[in-house]
Amino acid sequence: MKTLYLLVPLAPLLGALLAGLAGRAIGRTGAHTVTILGVAVSFLASLIIFFDVLAGNTFNGPIYTWATAGDLRLEIGFLIDPLSALMMLVVSFVSLCVHVYTIGYMADDPGYQRFFSYIALFTFSMLMLVMSNNFLQLFFGWEAVGLVSYLLIGFWYTRESAIYANLKAFLVNRVGDLGFLLGIGLIWAHFGTLDYAEVFQQAPQFRDSTVSLIEGQPWGLITVICILLFIGAMGKSAQMPLHVWLPDSMEGPTPISALIHAATMVTAGIFMVARMSPLYELSDTALSVVLVVGAVTALAMGLLGIVQNDIKRVIAYSTLSQLGYMTVALGVSAYSVAIFHLMTHAFFKALLFLAAGSVIIGLHHDQDMRNMGGLRRYMPITWITLLIGALALIGTPGLSGFFSKDAIILATYASDLPGAGFAAFAVTAGVFVTALYTFRMYFMVFHGPERFRYAHVHHAEQEGGKDEDHHGRHGGGHSAPHESPWVVTAPLVVLAIPSIYAGWAYIEPLLFGGFFGSAIHVDHAAHPAMRMLAEQFHGPGAMVLHGFVSLPFWLALAGVGTAAYLYLVRRDLPEKIRRLAGVLYTVLERKYGFDDFNDWFFAGGARRLGGKLWRWGDVLVIDGGLVNGSARLVGHIAAVARRLQTGYLYHYAFAMIVGVALMVTWFVD
Numbered sequence: 001m002k003t004l005y006l007l008v009p010l011a012p013l014l015g016a017l018l019a020g021l022a023g024r025a026i027g028r029t030g031a032h033t034v035t036i037l038g039v040a041v042s043f044l045a046s047l048i049i050f051f052d053v054l055a056g057n058t059f060n061g062p063i064y065t066w067a068t069a070g071d072l073r074l075e076i077g078f079l080i081d082p083l084s085a086l087m088m089l090v091v092s093f094v095s096l097c098v099h100v101y102t103i104g105y106m107a108d109d110p111g112y113q114r115f116f117s118y119i120a121l122f123t124f125s126m127l128m129l130v131m132s133n134n135f136l137q138l139f140f141g142w143e144a145v146g147l148v149s150y151l152l153i154g155f156w157y158t159r160e161s162a163i164y165a166n167l168k169a170f171l172v173n174r175v176g177d178l179g180f181l182l183g184i185g186l187i188w189a190h191f192g193t194l195d196y197a198e199v200f201q202q203a204p205q206f207r208d209s210t211v212s213l214i215e216g217q218p219w220g221l222i223t224v225i226c227i228l229l230f231i232g233a234m235g236k237s238a239q240m241p242l243h244v245w246l247p248d249s250m251e252g253p254t255p256i257s258a259l260i261h262a263a264t265m266v267t268a269g270i271f272m273v274a275r276m277s278p279l280y281e282l283s284d285t286a287l288s289v290v291l292v293v294g295a296v297t298a299l300a301m302g303l304l305g306i307v308q309n310d311i312k313r314v315i316a317y318s319t320l321s322q323l324g325y326m327t328v329a330l331g332v333s334a335y336s337v338a339i340f341h342l343m344t345h346a347f348f349k350a351l352l353f354l355a356a357g358s359v360i361i362g363l364h365h366d367q368d369m370r371n372m373g374g375l376r377r378y379m380p381i382t383w384i385t386l387l388i389g390a391l392a393l394i395g396t397p398g399l400s401g402f403f404s405k406d407a408i409i410l411a412t413y414a415s416d417l418p419g420a421g422f423a424a425f426a427v428t429a430g431v432f433v434t435a436l437y438t439f440r441m442y443f444m445v446f447h448g449p450e451r452f453r454y455a456h457v458h459h460a461e462q463e464g465g466k467d468e469d470h471h472g473r474h475g476g477g478h479s480a481p482h483e484s485p486w487v488v489t490a491p492l493v494v495l496a497i498p499s500i501y502a503g504w505a506y507i508e509p510l511l512f513g514g515f516f517g518s519a520i521h522v523d524h525a526a527h528p529a530m531r532m533l534a535e536q537f538h539g540p541g542a543m544v545l546h547g548f549v550s551l552p553f554w555l556a557l558a559g560v561g562t563a564a565y566l567y568l569v570r571r572d573l574p575e576k577i578r579r580l581a582g583v584l585y586t587v588l589e590r591k592y593g594f595d596d597f598n599d600w601f602f603a604g605g606a607r608r609l610g611g612k613l614w615r616w617g618d619v620l621v622i623d624g625g626l627v628n629g630s631a632r633l634v635g636h637i638a639a640v641a642r643r644l645q646t647g648y649l650y651h652y653a654f655a656m657i658v659g660v661a662l663m664v665t666w667f668v669d
Contacts, residue, residue, distance in 0.1 A: 001052065001059065004045050005078050008088055009127040011041040012095075016120035023113030031113035035120040036099045042127065043092035046085070053085040060133050060197060072188070079133035079196060083339065083519035086510075087130040087271055090343050091264055094350050095123040097491040101354050102255040104487035105361060109253075115155060119259060122148040126264045130271060135184045135194040138272070142180065142236065145265045146173045152260070153252040162251040169245035176235015176242050183228030186211070190221060200278040200521075207282050226279055226286035230293075233269025237323050240297045244594050246320055247304075250312040254357030257312055258350045266319060267342050270326045274335040278521040281333065287527070288418045291331025295423035298324025298430045300592065305437035307588045310367045311356045314441045318393060319349060321430060328423050329408045332415035333527035335520045340510045341404035344502050348392035348401055351495040355386035358488050359445060362481040363452055369441060374450035378481040383446050385492040390442050392499045394435040394556045397547035403503030403540065405431075407511065407533065409552055414532040431552045435559025443567040452481065504540050512537055 015038025019031040026034065059080040067074040078084075099119060106115050125148055129141025146169075154166030184194070190206065191199050203222065210218035233239070238246040246266065250257055260266060273280060273290065280286055301320035308314045322345050329338035360367055362379050376383045392401035409431075412424045483489065509515045512534050524531045537543065547553050566573050578585050590596060644655075 001049070001057070001080075002063070004049060005059065005080060005131070006063065007045045008042050008049070008092070009124050009131065011038040011045070012120045012127070013124040014038055016117045016124060019113050019120065020117030023117065026113075028112050031116045032099070032103050035116040036096070038120055039092060039096045039099050039123055042123070043089075043096050046088040046092045049080060050085045050089050053080060053082055058082075062133075072194070074136055074194075075134060076137055077133040077195075078131045080131065081519040082516045083271075083275065084130050086339065086343065088127060090346050091123065091126050091130065094346050094495075095119070095126075095259060095264070097350065097495055098255050098259045098354070101258075101357070101488055101491040102253075104485045105255055105357055106253060111155065115152075115253065115255075118148060118152050118155070119256060122152065122256075122259060122264065126268070129268055133196055135187060135196070135199075139181065139184060142232070142268065142272075143177065145268060146170065146177070146236070149249070149256075149260055149265050152256040153249045155252055155256070159251065161248075165245075165248035165251040169249050172242055172245040173235045176232045178231075179228045180232025180235075183225050183232065186221070186225050186228065196275070203279055203282060220283060220285070222279060223283040223285045226276070226283050227289055229276060229279075230269075230273065230286065230290055233273055233327075234293065235269075236272075237266050237269030237327065238297075238320055239269075239293050239323065239327060240300060241594060243297065243301065243320055244591075244598060247313055247316045247591075250310065250316050254312065254353060254360060257316070258353035258357070266323055267326075267346070270323070270330065270338055270342050273327075273330045274339055274520060277333075277335050280330075281521055281523045281527070284417060284526070287331050287333065289331075291328055291415075291417060291423050292419040294324045294327025294329075294331055295419070295426035296324070297321070298328060299426040299433065302430050302433035302437065304588055304591055306433065306440065307585065308437075309369050311359060311369050311372075311441060311445065312353070312367055314369070314437060315349070315352050315356055318352070318434065318438065321434060322349070322393075325405065325408050325427060325430070328412055328427055331423065332411050332417060332420060332529045333522050334408065334411035334529050334533070335522065336511050336516055336530070337404065337407045337411055337533075339516075339520075340507065341408060343506070343510075344392070344400035344404045344499075347495055347502060348389045348399075348499040351385060351389035351492060351499055352393065354488070354495065355382050355389060355492055358382040358484040358492065359386075361484050361488065366452070369444040371452050372445045373448040373452065374446070375452075375481055376446040379446075379483045381483055381489045381492065385489075385496045386446070387442065388496045388499055390438045393438050394559065395431060395547075395552055396556070397544045397553060398500075398504075400499050400501070400503035402547055403507045403543065406543070406547060406550070406552060407507070410536065411529040411533050414529040415527070417527070428551065428555065432555040432559045435556040436563050439560045439563035440567055443563055447568055448571065507540055507543070508537075 012035070015035035018026065018034045023031050059078060062073075062075040062077040064076040065073055066076065099116070102116065102119065106112055109115065122145060125141055125144035127141075129138060129145060132138045132141060150166045150170045152166075153169050154162045156162045187199055188194055190209070190211075191202050193199060193202075206221050209221040211221045211224055212218050213224065231242075234242045249260060252260075280290070298321050301317050301324060305314050305317035305321065308317060322341070326338045326341050326345070329335070329341060358379065359372070359375065359382060362375065362382070363372065366372075388399070392399040395402045395405040409424070409427050412420060412427055415423075511530075522530055566577075587593070
């Protein structure tokens with residue numbers, strides 16, 4: 001099976017290399033053929049491996065040793081167990097759908113081959129991450145997905161906003177990665193190994209060990225390691241305050257928005273914490289930090305989705321909120337629930353992003369929802385698939401999102417960790433908020449008056465009848481909206497299927513059937529959430545029936561009803577509410593001031609510091625002192641020497657007499 005394991009990451013890598021290095025030679029068709037074939041092979045291999053793991057066959061071992069330093073062995077190795085097998089399947093499946101979709105979405109883009117190379121390389125990086133059996137390879141995959149996301153977010157490199165967004169993503173992730181690297185360093189320093197199995201085996205011995213970060217202030221070693229690793233997860237999985245990069249990453253093409261925000265990069269942090277469950281179970285403090293950070297992110301980011309007008313940014317803030325839900329599940333030791341929501345979210349969030357991309361194609365790359373409306377009759381496939389994704393997102397009983405989202409809420413109420421009460425409030429209130437911003441988007445895009453016609457007329461009058469011709473352009477209609485080609489709509493239909501049935505099929509084996517086995521460790525005595533959840537579970541059918549009388553369902557219904565009233569019945573009210581909200585609306589519109597603070601403190605501070613270093617260091621010391629100063633000194637010396645070199649013989653004779661007199665005087669003394 002080792003050959004099959006290698007095939008999973010290497011097939012996309014081969015496709016990426018061919019499309020990237022030989023893109024001109026093989027052309028557009030060749031580029032998408034080799035990359036899609038590579039990801040398809042990876043998906044099929046992952047499927048075979050998944051069923052092999054279900055049969056009880058797992059693997060943990062090195063594949064290649066590339067360096068040895070003393071007792072430290074730097075290896076490439078695979079850990080194939082139920083957790084990694086499930087992640088491999090989800091990543092390769094969603095990536096395959098995105099690759100096919102890209103054929104239609106990027107059809108007219110001059111960077112067609114380059115884009116396919118990037119997304120295949122991204123898939124390779126993510127697969128290496130989830131298959132790793134040691135912290136070195138984990139860090140390699142961690143950094144690789146960050147690097148490729150930088151290239152993809154800034155894919156349209158002629159746009160200043162895209163360059164700003166990819167630089168922002170890169171720098172914010174470096175902050176998280178510093179904590180991640182420090183955590184790995186502590187593991188090596190105290191455990192003497194980077195292998196997962198060896199670290200997990202030794203971990204209980206270090207339960208009471210301490211480390212002094214500040215002299216005289218001992219901290220629990222496991223707590224410090226877990227918090228540092230979680231800082232890395234905060235960057236990758238966009239938890240507050242390291243969330244600021246993700247909404248701006250919408251500057252990249254829609255396919256990569258779906259790939260980054262659905263099943264790959266942003267879920268890397270969730271996967272990592274679940275993989276490290278044997279460590280986190282030893283520290284209630286670390287779990288409480290994870291729980292509170294996730295709860296704040298879930299509610300606060302959902303509120304921001306209400307005031308967004310860019311269709312992709314609404315879904316981006318939805319991703320932030322749902323990542324908060326997953327993090328809350330991790331915090332209450334419901335790791336399997338977090339992975340379950342990761343899987344269902346991957347399906348319906350990729351569906352929402354790709355459906356949004358279909359809308360953008362139909363409206364000639366206009367992303368402003370205020371220029372949409374009435375698209376239901378023009379784009380029926382996009383309409384119904386986006387509706388399915390929206391219903392799954394808000395947790396409609398029977399759809400996949402319901403099973404995983406309600407399980408998170410129930411697990412939070414069952415926890416007794418510090419911060420669980422606040423988290424329970426946040427995830428419950430978030431249900432109403434999610435339904436409100438999701439169906440605000442849905443109604444503004446597919447129902448109501450056809451605002452895109454008026455937007456086009458108004459824009460044409462302003463521009464003298466000419467529309468701008470670039471991505472993200474304003475104006476909704478060179479022609480009437482139309483349904484997207486089959487290469488765009490087919491992935492929507494494919495993703496809609498698991499968005500409906502995945503919860504029914506997988507909730508029982510994943511959460512209560514022992515699917516993950518030893519891959520996830522939970523101390524049920526200290527953290528009883530999963531045990532209590534199992535006691536309340538009586539099958540998916542009973543869960544659905546109970547869902548219709550539960551508080552989350554009525555909150556979701558209230559959110560949908562509020563959105564319908566505001567954006568279909570009383571369309572004048574949102575503007576009135578905006579004016580009445582005053583400061584509150586301004587706070588949400590300015591995203592709680594995080595971007596303003598970062599621009600003022602970090603970016604502005606760096607510019608101010610750079611300016612002072614330039615003035616004091618470059619101008620004053622280097623140019624003024626070392627360069628120009630030395631030149632002036634040489635000039636002064638030359639000026640004095642020039643006065644001595646007069647050219648008169650009697651001056652030189654006089655100088656010789658004075659010199660001889662001085663020498664005689666010296667020797668006589």
